[in-house]
Amino acid sequence: MKELRLMKGNEAIAEAAIRCGCDGYFGYPITPQSEILEHLMKEKPYENTGMVVLQAESEVASINMVYGGASVGKKVMTTSSSPGISLMQEGLSYISGAELPALVVNVVRGGPGLGTIQPSQADYFQTVKGGGHGDYRLITLAPASVQEMYDFVELGFDLAFKYRAPVMILTDGIIGQVMEKVVVDDYKPRWTEEYIAKTYPWAATGKTKLRERNIVTSLYLESARQEQLNKTLQAKYKVVEENEIRYETFQCEDAEYLLVAYGSSARICQKVLQLARAEGIKVGLIRPITLWPYPTKIIHEVGTKMKGILSVEMNAGQMIEDVKLAVECKVPVKHYGRFGGIVPTPSEILDALKTL
Amino acid sequence: MTEEIIIAGFGGQGVLSMGKILAYSGVMQNKEVSWMPSYGPEMRGGTSNVTVIISDERISSPCLNQFDTAIILNQQSMDKFEKSVKPGGLLIYDPNGITSHPTRKDINIYQVAGTDKASEIGISKLFNMIMLGGLLKLKPLVTEEFLKKGLEKSLPTRHHGLIPENIKAVEIGKQLLNPYHVL
Structure with missing residues (x-):
C-alpha cells in the first residue's frame, strides 16, 4: 500500500532503494548526505529484504564494490558528496567502459577542494562533460523535490539496466536536507538469481553449458576492438538522447x-x-x-x-x-x-x- | 493560503523540533509543507534556524529571504532576521537575553516570555512548545486535533506519554502572548 511520509531528501533516497528491491549499497559518510547511510542502518534492510548495506573504507572502495556488484547483474548503488564523487571518477569511467548498470547519487556541496558542506551546483561540468577519462556519458537526473529524490532511484535503476550504463542523480544540500511530503511505494522483491541470469545475459552469473563465459572488462588492447566498444557506446548514447530527455x-x-x-x-x-x-x-x-x-x-x-x-x-x-x-x-x-x-x-x- | 515562517535561536532550544512538529501537523491536516534546516557548522553549537512553509498549493522555494512570520529566540537571530519579515508580517520573540529589541514599525511584534515561564514552572524542555503556542494563537495554522497527530508522528513512541504536557505548554504560550508593537 502506498504511504504518505514526511522525509528528508536523503532519507527518501535510502527508503526508495530499500523499497525498489536494491541489492546493495556501498558508501562512505560525508555531509550533506550522511542521512542516506544513517537511514539504511536504522531500517536494517539486510534483516528483511536481504539488501547489503556496507560502510566501505573509502569512496574509491565504494565505487569498486558497486563495479563488482553490477558485474553480476545486481541492483547496486553508492552515494556521496562532491569530494567523494571526485574520488569515484575512475570507477565511473570503468563501469561505463564495461557497460554495467549502477546508480550513483551526488548530493553536491561547495568546492573546489574540501570546500564547504553547504549546497552548490558546481559539479555540473564534472557530471555531464566528463569527470572520468574516455568518451563516456552519464545519464543524469536532477530532482527538485523530495518526491523526485524518491522516484528517481527506481527510475535511475530502470535506465541503468535498460542502457547498461551508470546513472547519476545530481542533487545538492538543499534537496538532500529539506523535509517534504513523499508518497512511498510498496516493497518490491529483489530479483532472483534465475531472473537475473535469464533477463541480463551479459551478467557474470556463472558459465552454463549453453553459452561462453561472460567477461566483464573495459580493457581491449587491440585498438580495433576498443574502437568497436566506443562505437557501441556512441550508438547507445544516441538512443538515450532520442528517448530519455525529460524537462x-x-x-x-x-x-x-x-x-x-x-x-x-x-x-x-x-x-x-x-x-x-x-x-x-x-x-x-x-x-x-x-x-x-x-x-x-x-x-x-x-x-x-x-x-x-x-x-x-x-x-x-x-x-x-x-x-x-x-x-x-x-x-x-x-x-x-x-x-x-x-x-x-x-x-x-x-x-x-x-x-x- | 501560504505561510512562510522562519524559526531561529540557539542550538538546543528546540528550534528544529518546533518546526518539525509544525510541519508534521500540517501534513496531518493535508497541507503542503516544507522544512528546511540550517545544517551548517552553526548547528554544531551556536545559532540554528529552520524555514517552515505551510501551504494549500505546491510550494515553490524551500529557501527564502522574506517571511510572513519570524519566531526569534536569541539576539543573533534578531539581528539577522528582523529585517527579513515582510511588511505587515509578524515577529514573535522571547525577550530573554534580548538587548536590542526590534525597531520595525511596519510589522506586528509580540513577545512571549517563554524562557522565564518554562523555568518558573519547571518545563524548560517544553520551551519551544510555549513559543509555538504564541504563534498558533495569532495564526491558527493547525488545529489542536492535528497538532496532537503531528506530535504523535514526530515524537518517538516512548515519548508519546508527554503529548498532553506539550499541548498544555502550547496553551500556556497562548496566554503569555504580549503585544509589543501592533499595527
Whole structure:
C-alpha cells in the first residue's frame, strides 16, 4: 500500500532503494548526505529484504564494490558528496567502459577542494562533460523535490539496466536536507538469481553449458576492438538522447523572458516567477530534469522567441554553455549564480532578471 | 493560503523540533509543507534556524529571504532576521537575553516570555512548545486535533506519554502572548 511520509531528501533516497528491491549499497559518510547511510542502518534492510548495506573504507572502495556488484547483474548503488564523487571518477569511467548498470547519487556541496558542506551546483561540468577519462556519458537526473529524490532511484535503476550504463542523480544540500511530503511505494522483491541470469545475459552469473563465459572488462588492447566498444557506446548514447530527455516548463506560454534552472535552483526560480509576475514581468521557466541528455530542443523552441534568457545555477556559470548552444546564441543569455555554498535569494535573482 | 515562517535561536532550544512538529501537523491536516534546516557548522553549537512553509498549493522555494512570520529566540537571530519579515508580517520573540529589541514599525511584534515561564514552572524542555503556542494563537495554522497527530508522528513512541504536557505548554504560550508593537 502506498504511504504518505514526511522525509528528508536523503532519507527518501535510502527508503526508495530499500523499497525498489536494491541489492546493495556501498558508501562512505560525508555531509550533506550522511542521512542516506544513517537511514539504511536504522531500517536494517539486510534483516528483511536481504539488501547489503556496507560502510566501505573509502569512496574509491565504494565505487569498486558497486563495479563488482553490477558485474553480476545486481541492483547496486553508492552515494556521496562532491569530494567523494571526485574520488569515484575512475570507477565511473570503468563501469561505463564495461557497460554495467549502477546508480550513483551526488548530493553536491561547495568546492573546489574540501570546500564547504553547504549546497552548490558546481559539479555540473564534472557530471555531464566528463569527470572520468574516455568518451563516456552519464545519464543524469536532477530532482527538485523530495518526491523526485524518491522516484528517481527506481527510475535511475530502470535506465541503468535498460542502457547498461551508470546513472547519476545530481542533487545538492538543499534537496538532500529539506523535509517534504513523499508518497512511498510498496516493497518490491529483489530479483532472483534465475531472473537475473535469464533477463541480463551479459551478467557474470556463472558459465552454463549453453553459452561462453561472460567477461566483464573495459580493457581491449587491440585498438580495433576498443574502437568497436566506443562505437557501441556512441550508438547507445544516441538512443538515450532520442528517448530519455525529460524537462518541466512553467508559464512559458506568454513569457517574454526565460529562466533556465535545474534542481534546487529551479525551486527558487519558481518563487522568482511569482515575484516577477506580481510586478508584471512576463517570465517563464524551463527546468531540465535530465542534464544529460539535455533538453536542447525545447530550450531552442521556447528560448529563441524570448527577449532574454537567464541561466540560474549555484556555480560560476556551467550549464549556461548548454543553454547558449541550445539557442545558438540567437538571443542574449546571461548567468546568475552564487557559489561556495551561498544560496541565491529569490530577490537577488529577480534583480538579475531585470538586467536582461 | 501560504505561510512562510522562519524559526531561529540557539542550538538546543528546540528550534528544529518546533518546526518539525509544525510541519508534521500540517501534513496531518493535508497541507503542503516544507522544512528546511540550517545544517551548517552553526548547528554544531551556536545559532540554528529552520524555514517552515505551510501551504494549500505546491510550494515553490524551500529557501527564502522574506517571511510572513519570524519566531526569534536569541539576539543573533534578531539581528539577522528582523529585517527579513515582510511588511505587515509578524515577529514573535522571547525577550530573554534580548538587548536590542526590534525597531520595525511596519510589522506586528509580540513577545512571549517563554524562557522565564518554562523555568518558573519547571518545563524548560517544553520551551519551544510555549513559543509555538504564541504563534498558533495569532495564526491558527493547525488545529489542536492535528497538532496532537503531528506530535504523535514526530515524537518517538516512548515519548508519546508527554503529548498532553506539550499541548498544555502550547496553551500556556497562548496566554503569555504580549503585544509589543501592533499595527
